[in-house]
Structure formats: structure tokens, C-alpha cells
Amino acid sequence: xxxxxxxxxxxxxxxxxxxxxxxxxxxxxxxxxxxxxxxxxxxxxxxxxxxxxxxxxxxxxxxxxxxxxxxxxxxxxxxxxxxxxxxxxxxxxxxxxxxxxxxxxxxxxxxxxxxxxxxxxxxxxxxxxxxxxxxxxxxxxxxxxxxxxxxxxxxxxxxxxxxxxxxxxxxxxxxxxxxxxxxxxxxxxxxxxxxxxxxxxxxxxxxxxxxxxxxxxxxxxxxxxxxxxxxxxxxxxxxxxxxxxxxxxxxxxxxxxxxxxxxxxxxxxxxxxxxxxxxxxxxxxxxxxxxxxxxxxxxxxxxxxxxxxxxxxxxxxxxxxxxxxxxxxxxxxxxxxxxxxxxxxxxxxxxxxxxxxxxxxxxxxxxxxxxxxxxxxxxxxxxxxxxxxxxxxxxxxxxxxxxxxxxxxxxxxxxxxxxxxxxxxxxxxxxxxxxxxxxxxxxxxxxxxxxxxxxxxxxxxxxxxxxxxxxxxxxxxxxxxxxxxxxxxxxx
Numbered sequence: 001x002x003x004x005x006x007x008x009x010x011x012x013x014x015x016x017x018x019x020x021x022x023x024x025x026x027x028x029x030x031x032x033x034x035x036x037x038x039x040x041x042x043x044x045x046x047x048x049x050x051x052x053x054x055x056x057x058x059x060x061x062x063x064x065x066x067x068x069x070x071x072x073x074x075x076x077x078x079x080x081x082x083x084x085x086x087x088x089x090x091x092x093x094x095x096x097x098x099x100x101x102x103x104x105x106x107x108x109x110x111x112x113x114x115x116x117x118x119x120x121x122x123x124x125x126x127x128x129x130x131x132x133x134x135x136x137x138x139x140x141x142x143x144x145x146x147x148x149x150x151x152x153x154x155x156x157x158x159x160x161x162x163x164x165x166x167x168x169x170x171x172x173x174x175x176x177x178x179x180x181x182x183x184x185x186x187x188x189x190x191x192x193x194x195x196x197x198x199x200x201x202x203x204x205x206x207x208x209x210x211x212x213x214x215x216x217x218x219x220x221x222x223x224x225x226x227x228x229x230x231x232x233x234x235x236x237x238x239x240x241x242x243x244x245x246x247x248x249x250x251x252x253x254x255x256x257x258x259x260x261x262x263x264x265x266x267x268x269x270x271x272x273x274x275x276x277x278x279x280x281x282x283x284x285x286x287x288x289x290x291x292x293x294x295x296x297x298x299x300x301x302x303x304x305x306x307x308x309x310x311x312x313x314x315x316x317x318x319x320x321x322x323x324x325x326x327x328x329x330x331x332x333x334x335x336x337x338x339x340x341x342x343x344x345x346x347x348x349x350x351x352x353x354x355x356x357x358x359x360x361x362x363x364x365x366x367x368x369x370x371x372x373x374x375x376x377x378x379x380x381x382x383x384x385x386x387x388x389x390x391x392x393x394x395x396x397x398x399x400x401x402x403x404x405x406x407x408x409x410x411x412x413x414x415x416x417x418x419x420x421x422x423x424x425x426x427x428x429x430x431x432x433x434x435x436x437x438x439x440x441x442x443x444x445x446x447x448x449x450x451x452x453x454x455x456x457x458x459x460x461x462x463x464x465x466x467x468x469x470x471x472x473x474x475x476x477x478x479x480x481x482x483x484x485x486x487x488x489x490x491x492x
Contacts, residue, residue, distance in 0.1 A: 046263050046358045073230045077258040080226035081266035082368040087361050096367055109165045115152045130156040170209035175202045175347045195321045196336055202344050204316035207295055208351040212362055214297055221365030224299040226268045228254045244298035253375055267359045268370045271298030271377035291318040298377055318344050338422050345425035356431040376432035382441055
């Protein structure tokens with residue numbers, strides 16, 4: 001019904017078809033039957049498969065929690081249907097796939113339980129330093145000489161090697177990035193711009209394997225959303241907002257994926273969230289800059305992400321070109337730095353590209369498999385770092401392409417801040433839009449820029465001008481006390 005989000009007729013005692021006239025609204029069971037009653041004779045073909053219009057009709061709705069006070073509308077297209085490891089979709093009542101259980105006496109890569117307990121104590125509980133571990137093991141070895149025995153570990157290197165061998169973390173990968181052409185860029189040679197001719201080594205974790213680990217983590221399997229949905233108050237139809245998959249973006253993106261390729265129905269949408277924050281370490285490093293890049297997925301609940309449950313993963317320290325003061329503020333150096341940034345991201349994220357069009361099958365934490373499709377959803381960064389991306393917006397905007405054709409490069413840069421020579425990392429991926437990925441920098445643009453640097457400073461100057469410095473400080477102290485007395489807002 002217009003203005004109504006309930007696509008069912010008999011679940012809510014106070015909400016029936018009499019409220020809207022005689023129109024017939026499909027029930028929840030009808031929607032599910034229409035959607036999941038398909039027969040699967042083999043692995044789904046995402047290249048040539050099609051989906052019936054019947055499967056995409058309707059909307060799946062259910063009440064959440066006690067008292068039928070809240071209900072969810074689930075996206076009927078990308079509905080995270082379970083499948084087996086071969087890609088065959090499973091019925092909703094399919095039993096848990098059989099998994100080979102390890103022996104209770106199997107402590108591999110440790111030789112026995114005692115070796116595991118010692119490693120856990122030294123590394124995790126005591127967090128003992130490497131030299132202290134060596135001292136302890138040397139004393140232990142000396143005490144066993146007369147008995148002809150050996151300690152459980154030879155030294156800290158032996159201990160660390162065994163610990164590393166049990167990890168399912170992705171292996172580090174190396175990418176060599178070299179941007180300079182045969183004659184350099186902008187007509188400069190190596191003596192004029194040595195940083196253009198350097199080779200930049202980037203070590204990173206494979207983001208695809210990182211995402212596999214997040215989706216397969218049993219600890220957070222109940223703290224993720226796999227279907228875009230909308231949450232409403234059943235009393236007044238007020239919409240609730242909290243997690244990523246509740247927003248407009250996830251629903252609209254699911255619609256777009258289905259529209260582009262109807263055969264992707266029943267797959268799982270995995271929004272990829274990137275973030276970076278350049279950090280300067282001044283103590284004992286001589287002002288060394290680091291540029292970490294983090295990755296998370298939008299399926300994880302916000303409360304879990306804020307709880308530091310290892311769902312925001314550091315995947316790389318980006319390369320940072322160095323130069324002298326002579327070149328630090330030149331146009332050529334700034335352009336090179338931006339292109340190095342985009343080229344690095346394109347290399348690091350390359351493994352995700354294939355599954356942005358053809359879904360891949362992944363084992364999830366509930367021990368079932370699902371087909372997933374990736375989308376680069378958001379890039380979170382300070383305003384200054386966003387400028388590395390913004391200069392290349394023209395690659396995604398048809399209106400800006402018209403401006404580029406009509407204006408010369410200098411006018412583009414000075415009037416619009418657009419550098420047409422920068423190729424953004426999103427240009428290599430079918431599901432990435434740099435304009436939609438960038439979000440406002442709330443801290444620096446709104447809180448610090450609008451509130452602190454503008455409003456607070458203006459109020460302080462006004463109070464001093466009106467009441468004098470001494471009286472103004474008393475008023476400001478009173479304002480501080482009032483602000484401190486305000487109760488914190490949970491989750492903000």
C-alpha cells in the first residue's frame with residue numbers, strides 16, 4: 001500500500017487488508033515460496049543464467065524481537081541463499097554440511113598439549129620479550145642436561161616459527177610499483193626529480209583472503225547482516241538506522257546488481273570499506289611518516305566493529321615518496337604522489353576484481369557456503385587525504401568530462417581542482433565509484449572546522465570583547481562545566 005511498509009496481511013493484529021481497502025497483499029510465506037521454490041540441477045551459471053521475474057517479486061518481511069514492535073523488510077533479490085562448496089543452492093532446511101573433525105589429541109603444529117600451553121603462556125599471557133624467552137629456555141635446557149632431555153622450544157625464533165605456522169592469516173605479498181616512463185614524467189630527468197625514478201616496494205595482505213577470514217569467523221557469525229534490509233517501528237512505521245546494511249546504499253546497490261545481471265539473484269552482497277590515516281611518529285624516528293590502509297566489510301554490525309573484535313584489519317603501509325624541500329611543493333611532485341597512491345591501491349585490491357562481476361563461493365562462519373559479490377563501498381579518510389582521490393573525480397562524472405573537453409589543464413586545476421592526468425584506482429574495478437565512496441570528514445570539516453575553529457573561537461572573542469578577559473573566562477568555565485555535565489550519548 002502507498003505509505004505502508006507491511007507487505008503481509010495477517011501477521012500484525014492491528015494491521016490488515018481492511019486498513020487499505022480490498023487489495024490483496026502477499027503473505028510472508030507466499031513471498032518465500034515464490035522466491036525459494038526454484039529447482040537447482042547444478043552449479044549456478046552467473047555468466048549466462050537468468051532469473052524469473054517471479055523470483056524477484058514481493059518483499060520478505062518478518063517481525064524481530066518480542067512483542068512484534070519492530071519489523072524488517074528484506075531485499076528479495078540479493079538474499080544470501082546458502083549453497084554447498086560446489087555452488088549448488090540449498091533448501092532452507094538443509095542440514096549442516098559434514099565437516100571432518102580433527103582428533104582431540106591432534107595439537108599440530110605443536111607436538112603435544114604441553115607445548116601449546118607453554119606457547120600460549122609466553123606469547124599471549126605473559127607477553128614475554130624475546131630475550132627473556134631465550135633466557136628462560138636456556139635455564140630450562142641447562143636443567144635437563146643431566147637427564148639428556150631438551151626444552152620444548154630451542155629459543156624465541158623456534159617458538160615464533162611454530163606460532164606463525166598455525167595462523168590462517170593471509171600471507172604477505174609484494175608488489176613493485178614503478179611509475180616513471182623511459183624519459184621520466186613531465187619531461188624531467190632523474191637528476192631533476194629522483195623520486196620519479198625510484199622503485200616502490202609495497203608489502204600487503206591479500207584483501208580477498210582477509211575478507212574470507214572475516215566472513216568465515218565463527219566468533220562473529222551472528223553479528224553480521226548478509227541481506228540488505230529496512231527496519232521499522234511497527235507502531236508508527238518510523239524507520240530505524242544503525243548498521244551499514246540498513247542504509248539506502250546497500251538496498252540501492254542490490255537493485256543495481258540485479259538490474260545489471262539478473263542471474264546474481266540469491267547471492268550475498270559484501271560491501272568493502274577502506275580507510276587510511278597518515279601518521280607521523282616523531283619520537284626516536286626523526287619524523288617518520290606512516291600511511292596505513294585498513295579494510296573492513298559493511299556486513300559487520302557497528303557495535304562489533306567499535307568493540308575492536310579484529311574486524312578492522314590493517315592490510316598495508318602505503319609507500320610514501322620522499323623529496324627535498326626544493327621539490328616538496330612542486331606540481332610535479334604532488335601529481336606523482338597522487339598517482340602512486342592510486343596505483344598502489346589498484347595493485348593491492350586487484351584480487352577482488354573478478355568477484356565484482358562473477359560471484360565466488362566462500363565458506364561462512366556457520367559452516368555453510370554462500371555466493372558473494374564484492375563492491376567497493378566507502379573510503380574513509382581525513383579531508384586532506386581525500387584530496388588524493390578528489391582530483392581524479394572526472395573519471396566517474398559525465399558532467400566533469402564535458403568540462404575537461406572544454407577547458408585547458410591549468411584552468412581545470414586552478415578553478416576546479418581537477419587533474420586530468422591522474423587515473424583513480426576505481427577505474428580498474430567494475431563496482432567502484434569514487435564519488436560515492438568518499439564521505440564527509442565529520443571530525444575535521446564539521447566538528448573541528450565548523451564548530452571548534454569557527455563557532456567556539458568566535459564566541460570566545462565575542463565574550464572577551466563584551467565582558468572583558470576576566471569575566472569572559474568565568475563564563476567560559478561555566479560553559480565547560482555545563483558541557484561536561486551532559487550525559488554521553490551511547491553509540492555516537
